[in-house]
Amino acid sequence: MESTNKHNWRTKLHEIIYEADTPTGKLFDVILLVAILASIVLVMLESVNSFDEKYHAVLDISEWVITILFTIEYVLRIISVKRSLKYILSFYGVIDLLSTIPKYISLILGGTQALIALRALRLLRVFRILKLARYLGASxxxxxxxxxxxxxxxxxxxxxxxxxxxxxxxxxxxxxxxxxxxxxxxxxxxxxxxxxxxxxxxxxxxxxxxxxxxxxxxxxxxxxxxxxxxxxxxxxxxxxxxxxxRKLSDEEHEQLKTVVLNTQCCVNCLAETHQDNAEYCHKCGCKLHHD
Structure with missing residues (x-):
């Protein structure tokens, strides 16, 4: 029973953090994007000497709050997937880490807090929220x-x-x-x-x-x-x-009619771009979770 509860807890956490098809998933990603934008604005304001001299304490506290939130989010992303190392070494995993550690490094080395601007790369997650991935074929x-x-x-x-x-x-x-x-x-x-x-x-x-x-x-x-x-x-x-x-076959026509991509992310291999009616991951075969 305890194992089942743990599994359900991790599954729910995975759906909220990695998927944007559910209301809670969309809310999480929107809050995340707002936090990223706020963090970038704080770094930009800190670079203005006159503003930094006047509000340095407020800016520093705000950056620490956002950094701690991102740290918690990073840890939750690791524990909510089966293959934690795969996420850590993935593109988004590396970006998430690089956008979190500069504030901690600034405690030892001065001036590195400006590297927090790397968080702008995390805005790439907006493609998942707006489901723009399906339109990237034209690229x-x-x-x-x-x-x-x-x-x-x-x-x-x-x-x-x-x-x-x-x-x-x-x-x-x-x-x-x-x-x-x-x-x-x-x-x-x-x-x-x-x-x-x-x-x-x-x-x-x-x-x-x-x-x-x-x-x-x-x-x-x-x-x-x-x-x-x-x-x-x-x-x-x-x-x-x-x-x-090029003339499309009847099968290709049917695929064009029925293939609708969603933001479901495989809990095992982190693969995305699954069909709405998919039951299993197209990459590793792991069963996808549905509400």
């Missing part, structure tokens, strides 16, 4: 388009680098050291900054000829921005058209 298509375009983009970048070297050398000869173009590498740096339309303003041509060349480089920069976008867009369109032309 694979974009990644494929970029991969297919890598040769063309490499040639394009090489051509831009050559143009920057040529224009940079010309500007060095035209402007000279007296106008800030002290050497060819610095002139190439100016050309790259101008081509990308960043324009820091730390170096500027002074002669009429130099200003004319700079004008041409700026205009060229706008055209250069559009080239990689066009290359990737063409590959993306090509990939979309090829996918659209």
């Amino acid at each position: 694979n298509q974009l990644a494929s388009a970029i991969k297919a375009s890598r040769a063309k983009i490499a040639v394009f970048l090489f051509a831009v680098l050559i143009a920057a070297i040529i224009f940079g050398t010309i500007m060095y000869l035209v402007e000279g050291e007296e106008n800030g173009f002290a050497n060819i590498p610095k002139s190439v740096y100016w050309c790259i900054v101008t081509l990308t339309t960043v324009g820091f303003g730390d170096i500027a041509p002074q002669t009429p000829l130099g200003q004319f060349i700079a004008t041409l480089i700026m205009i060229l920069g706008y055209g250069i921005i559009a080239v990689p976008t066009g290359i990737v867009s063409a590959e993306y369109t090509k990939a979309s058209n090829s996918d659209g032309k």
Whole structure:
């Protein structure tokens, strides 16, 4: 009886912490995200000297409260799964640990509390809450388009680098050291900054000829921005058209109609993206818990 109660207690805890399909699970994740955002805001405010001098004690206490809450949450995540080491070594497990320990380390080494900003990475959990994982399939298509375009983009970048070297050398000869173009590498740096339309303003041509060349480089920069976008867009369109032309089988049509992913997380291997009607984990075969 005691073993059954322990199992039910761990199961319920697992559902609350790792899943977002239940009201308590959603509430837990929302509270967690609010705490993460509050922690990040506290770190940002602490970096403002005037604010920190006035409210240092309040900020420090608030950070300790949030750190203790995250520590408790981290421990609960470990004890609510069967394979604790798998969670500890997982991506989220490492992020959870790294976002918790900086405050403790700051007791020994000063200045490390700024690392608490790592907690921003925990906001990735919002994908589970909003169930956005099912829409990330389109990102694979974009990644494929970029991969297919890598040769063309490499040639394009090489051509831009050559143009920057040529224009940079010309500007060095035209402007000279007296106008800030002290050497060819610095002139190439100016050309790259101008081509990308960043324009820091730390170096500027002074002669009429130099200003004319700079004008041409700026205009060229706008055209250069559009080239990689066009290359990737063409590959993306090509990939979309090829996918659209592929005829789906009757079985695939039925799968598209019925597959609805939920946020259920396997208590054994922490696998996610299960179907709503799934009884067992698609990765390890462990039985999933349902209300």
